[in-house]
Amino acid sequence: MFEPFTDLIPSFFGTLNQYPLGLTGFLHLVIILPMIVIYKQEKKRLENEK
Amino acid sequence: MNNKNKGGDMSKRTVSVWTDNRFWMRSAGWVTGFSAALLIWLTFDTMSQIKMGNDEDLKNGIAKRVPGPTVINYKITYEMSDKRGHEVPVIGGKEKFFGRDDWSEKEAGALLHLGKLGSQAKNCMNCHTLLGNGAYYAPDLTKAWLDPAWGKIDSSGNRTGYLAMTGKDTREEAIAEFLMHPSQYPTHGRMMPNLNITADEAKGLVAFLKHMSSIDTNGFPRNFGKKDTTLREKRSN
Amino acid sequence: MANTLKWEGQQLATWYFTVAIVLFGAQLLMGLIAAVQFLYPSFLFEIFDFSVARMIHINALILWMVFAMVGAAYWLLPDETGIEVVGIKWAKLGFIVLTAAVTVVVVVYIVVQIGPANDMTIWFINEGREYIEAPRWADFGIAIVLVGFLLHVFLTAIKGERTGIVTVLMADMIALVGLYLCGMGFTDSISMDQFWWWWVIHLWVEATWEVLVGVFAAYGLIRIIGAQRQIVEMWLWIEVAMLFGSGILGMGHHYFWIGTPEYWWEIGALFSALEPLPLVAMFIHVTYDWGKQQGIAKAEGRDTAIANTPALAWFFANAFGNFLGAGVWGFFHTMPQVNIYTHGTQFTSAHGHLAFFGAYATILIGVFYIAVQGTNNIKRLKATFDFKMGIILLNLGVFGMTVALTISGYSQVLVERAQMGATWEAFFISQDTLWFVQGLGWRLAMGVVTLVGFIYLVKDLLSTGKNKIHER
Numbered sequence: 001m002f003e004p005f006t007d008l009i010p011s012f013f014g015t016l017n018q019y020p021l022g023l024t025g026f027l028h029l030v031i032i033l034p035m036i037v038i039y040k041q042e043k044k045r046l047e048n049e050k
Numbered sequence: 051m052n053n054k055n056k057g058g059d060m061s062k063r064t065v066s067v068w069t070d071n072r073f074w075m076r077s078a079g080w081v082t083g084f085s086a087a088l089l090i091w092l093t094f095d096t097m098s099q100i101k102m103g104n105d106e107d108l109k110n111g112i113a114k115r116v117p118g119p120t121v122i123n124y125k126i127t128y129e130m131s132d133k134r135g136h137e138v139p140v141i142g143g144k145e146k147f148f149g150r151d152d153w154s155e156k157e158a159g160a161l162l163h164l165g166k167l168g169s170q171a172k173n174c175m176n177c178h179t180l181l182g183n184g185a186y187y188a189p190d191l192t193k194a195w196l197d198p199a200w201g202k203i204d205s206s207g208n209r210t211g212y213l214a215m216t217g218k219d220t221r222e223e224a225i226a227e228f229l230m231h232p233s234q235y236p237t238h239g240r241m242m243p244n245l246n247i248t249a250d251e252a253k254g255l256v257a258f259l260k261h262m263s264s265i266d267t268n269g270f271p272r273n274f275g276k277k278d279t280t281l282r283e284k285r286s287n
Numbered sequence: 288m289a290n291t292l293k294w295e296g297q298q299l300a301t302w303y304f305t306v307a308i309v310l311f312g313a314q315l316l317m318g319l320i321a322a323v324q325f326l327y328p329s330f331l332f333e334i335f336d337f338s339v340a341r342m343i344h345i346n347a348l349i350l351w352m353v354f355a356m357v358g359a360a361y362w363l364l365p366d367e368t369g370i371e372v373v374g375i376k377w378a379k380l381g382f383i384v385l386t387a388a389v390t391v392v393v394v395v396y397i398v399v400q401i402g403p404a405n406d407m408t409i410w411f412i413n414e415g416r417e418y419i420e421a422p423r424w425a426d427f428g429i430a431i432v433l434v435g436f437l438l439h440v441f442l443t444a445i446k447g448e449r450t451g452i453v454t455v456l457m458a459d460m461i462a463l464v465g466l467y468l469c470g471m472g473f474t475d476s477i478s479m480d481q482f483w484w485w486w487v488i489h490l491w492v493e494a495t496w497e498v499l500v501g502v503f504a505a506y507g508l509i510r511i512i513g514a515q516r517q518i519v520e521m522w523l524w525i526e527v528a529m530l531f532g533s534g535i536l537g538m539g540h541h542y543f544w545i546g547t548p549e550y551w552w553e554i555g556a557l558f559s560a561l562e563p564l565p566l567v568a569m570f571i572h573v574t575y576d577w578g579k580q581q582g583i584a585k586a587e588g589r590d591t592a593i594a595n596t597p598a599l600a601w602f603f604a605n606a607f608g609n610f611l612g613a614g615v616w617g618f619f620h621t622m623p624q625v626n627i628y629t630h631g632t633q634f635t636s637a638h639g640h641l642a643f644f645g646a647y648a649t650i651l652i653g654v655f656y657i658a659v660q661g662t663n664n665i666k667r668l669k670a671t672f673d674f675k676m677g678i679i680l681l682n683l684g685v686f687g688m689t690v691a692l693t694i695s696g697y698s699q700v701l702v703e704r705a706q707m708g709a710t711w712e713a714f715f716i717s718q719d720t721l722w723f724v725q726g727l728g729w730r731l732a733m734g735v736v737t738l739v740g741f742i743y744l745v746k747d748l749l750s751t752g753k754n755k756i757h758e759r
Contacts, residue, residue: 006134007549008115008266009099013092017550024557031084031532035077042073046065071451071517074524081528085535092536092554099548100478115546116478159475166475168404170415176338180477181545182631183484184417187325187337189714190631199711233333238715240328243336251404262477268552270544272627276708 105155108141115266119158122147122257126264128196128274136269147260148222148253164251165258172245180262182270188242193274195256195263199237200224225259226252291664294365296372296443299379301662303358304655306386308745310351311648313393315738317344322731326724339400342413342420343393348643349418350389355651356499357436360456362658363506364440368447378439381432388428392421409473416484419470426471433464451520455527456502463495478546485541492642493562493613494534500609500650501526501565504573504602507650507657511599512580512592522572529565537562543623544630552623559621563614566646570606577603595660595668597678597747601653604682608645616641616689628704633726634696641689644681652744659752667758673747680740687733695726 001020016023067073103114108121125145131138144151153161169175175184178191200221201211213219215235216227228235229252232242247255292298320340324330328337364372372378395412402408409415410423421429437460444457470487474480505523508514539555577592577599584592593599616638620629629635660668699717707713717723751757 008113009548011095011099011548011550013095013550013554014548017553021553021557023550023553027088027536027554027558031081031088034080034084038073038076038080039067042070042076043065043067045072046067046070069521071521071524074521074528075451075454078524078528078531082531082535085531089535089538092539096482096542096547096551100476100482100546102476102479115548116476119475163475164404166477166480167406167409167473170473171404171408171413172401173338173342173413173415173420175415175417176342176420177336179631181481183481183545184631185338185341186631186633186636187321187341189711190709193709194711197711237711238718240715240718241332243333243338245401246403248403254404258477265478265546267544267546268549270627270630271704271709273705273708275710276706 111141113141113266117141117261117264118155119162119257119261120153120155121264122158122161122260123151123153126195126260128193128263134269136272137274138266138269139264141264146220147257148220158257161254161257162261164254165256165261166254168247168251168255169258172247172251177242181265181267187240190271191259191262192265192267192271193263195221195225195260196274198275222253222256222260225256229255292662294371295375296361296365296378297658297661299372299375299382300358300360300362301658302379302382303354303361304658306389307351307355307358307651308655308748310347310354310389312741312745314344314347314351315734315741317341317347319731319734319738322727322734325727326731335397336400339396343396345418346393346396346420352496352643352647352651354385355654356496358658359499359503359651359654360436360440360460362654362661363456363503364443364453366510367450367453367506368443370443370447372439373442373446374439377435381435384428385432388425388432392425395422396420416470416480418488419484423471430464430467430471433467437461437464450516451523452502452505455498455523459495459498459502459527463491463499466490466495481545482542482547485538489538489541490535492646493537493559494531496647497530497534497565497609497613498527500605500646501530501569503650503654504569504605507598507602507653508573508576510657511595511602512577513594514576514580519572519576522568526565526568526572529561529568533558533561533564540621540623540626543626556622560618562621563610563618566610566614570610573602573606594666595656596670597668597674597751598653598656598660600670600674600678601649601656604678605645605649605653608641608649608682608685610645611686612638612641612643612645612689616693628700629696632696632699632704633692633723634700637689637692637696640685640692644685648681648685655748659748663752663757665752665757665759668751669756669758671747671751671754671756673743674751677740677744677747680736680743682740684733684735684737684740687736688730691726691729691733693726695723695730698722698726 003018005014005018007014013023016026100116102116102118104118105120107114108117108124121141123144125142127140127142128137129140147153177185177188179186181192182190199211201209201213203209203213203219212224212228212235216224218224218227229247230249231244233244317340321337321344324337324340361372399412402412412422413420414422440457440460444453466487469483472483501523505519508519509516536554537559539551540559542551542555580592620626620634620638656668698720702720703709703713703717707716
């Protein structure tokens with residue numbers, strides 16, 4: 001499950017790549033999570049409208 | 051619209067954020083902007099990793115994904131790496147290229163530059179693929195430098211493959227000769243046309259091909275030359 | 288032909304559409320020559336080689352679509368913003384300059400073809416990088432005209448009413464034009480070269496262009512079936528989020544094998560695997576809105592909600608074609624475990640043919656029909672026999688080509704890559720295998736079907752405007 005780092009040159013992304021779905025998980029999470037903040041803000045705005 | 055307000059709370063009402071255009075507009079803006087930022091971060095990292103190496107790296111045996119132009123002075127092979135789990139280019143000892151193994155960084159750079167220009171000016175990519183990209187009318191050129199079809203000189207001194215066809219003693223001369231007069235050395239009904247490649251341009255193109263075969267492509271093409279045993283020989287130096 | 292159009296911008300759009308159709312025809316002709324050469328390699332050997340036919344085939348493809356997209360933008364802009372395109376006289380000049388430049392480039396492609404390995408060739412004859420072979424002088428010309436186009440869009444959008452559709456169009460065009468600049472450099476390193484090359488190609492066809500499909504579909508659905516703007520624009524924002532969310536980092540699926548780090552395997556595979564999802568969303572959007580609007584129409588006693596049957600039919604062709612060609616066929620080979628064997632084979636070509644056609648040709652032809660309706664002041668544009676022949680034969684033809692190439696590609700991958708390890712010998716042996724050759728034969732046959740369909744399409748586009756059957 002955990003892959004040792006074998007690529008030629010080390011990097012932050014290569015390190016994350018060692019963990020199962022680590023790289024894709026991190027990137028997806030970091031993109032989607034702030035949508036929760038946006039959701040909450042929009043919810044408040046809509047509720048307070050009118 | 052049903053109103054779940056209990057008591058006298060007048061400020062909250064049932065809303066649907068999921069069908070609100072502003073929510074999706076802001077989400078689209080965020081996702082796009084942040085993905086682009088991540089791409090730029092990744093690009094910086096990749097740029098540093100694929101920057102062409104130099105002569106010092108080669109002399110000190112420092113592996114780079116894209117070696118410098120003076121890699122033409124060295125023997126290149128393509129071997130399985132158990133650590134990486136796929137084939138990798140291996141840069142071996144010195145090997146003569148058009149009679150010399152002491153091409154300077156400037157000379158080798160000039161050859162590579164000419165070859166790259168030539169590969170574009172002659173429109174190679176519209177028949178061949180380079181690193182797998184291009185047209186599919188002619189073979190992939192990523193490891194063309196290492197192709198067994200160029201032939202070799204066997205133990206009794208007989209030439210095989212293109213060495214025999216072109217009457218040359220070295221691979222680079224055979225490739226250059228082929229490039230200058232391709233339709234004179236056909237191996238198939240689908241021939242390469244004459245592209246008016248001069249002797250100098252041919253040399254540059256061969257340097258370009260040799261350099262390209264030394265790039266670490268994460269194992270593409272897989273099992274190159276598997277059927278032929280020539281490339282499976284252990285390095286003797 | 289009298290101009291009955293209210294806006295000059297829309298008139299300019301029809302000029303762009305006309306050139307687009309001519310280039311589309313050139314693309315098909317060149318494709319046929321190349322397809323014949325695969326089977327009969329001595330055909331026009333050293334006179335008009337495969338590399339020349341193929342180069343014009345793919346350049347005509349990209350250019351006709353760029354012309355059509357620019358035209359579509361000019362068509363919808365005055366309609367959406369409510370004002371004339373700002374600087375319309377300059378925009379018309381831009382069209383003339385662009386068309387002239389393209390003509391010169393193509394003539395040089397045909398007559399001169401290649402040059403010596405020096406900068407003059409790169410500047411004036413051929414830059415030799417797939418799809419963007421246009422010599423450097425033309426690169427600059429195209430870039431200038433496109434930046435000009437961007438200005439027209441921007442200035443019109445900020446002056447007139449800025450709908451959601453216009454906002455997305457504006458933002459997307461900035462990205463689209465900017466990305467073209469990424470392909471304008473020269474480098475000695477083939478890895479660096481291809482890294483940046485994909486910023487143009489991938490971020491065009493798998494990001495910014497797909498967003499344009501969303502924009503044109505949104506605009507079309509409002510005009511053709513009276514879909515509600517708020518719903519259509521909500522879908523558009525969702526689509527943009529999904530398209531860029533998957534497409535921007537999905538570019539990594541072109542960075543598996545060009546010398547770039549191994550982490551691109553995971554990023555590229557797993558982001559690009561999501562790229563079909565927004566295409567599913569667009570598919571659902573079009574079919575759902577159509578059903579809903581038809582239902583509303585029937586309930587209100589009207590016999591149909593559809594004001595332009597050919598356009599809507601082509602939008603449906605887009606819904607299917609985009610999902611199948613770009614989504615499914617793309618997904619087949621987006622995993623590195625598969626791609627290491629299929630990279631650079633007829634499999635790739637199969638995907639490319641159905642994707643370009645299904646994602647872009649279809650929707651742009653739909654926009655052509657919207658323009659025919661507008662130009663001829665037709666209230667309800669109906670289906671003619673020529674239209675039906677056109678849509679059936681074009682779709683059948685391209686899909687048939689795709690299936691044929693898939694079979695050839697499968698055979699090639701098996702023999703050349705899996706069995707024989709991608710050498711020169713492996714390549715030529717696989718090219719001669721039975722399935723491979725038969726696949727190419729069927730591809731040629733279906734290519735002819737496609738051309739016949741195109742002829743019907745052109746016939747219909749030229750004649751349907753005057754047809755008595757339409758409601759005016």
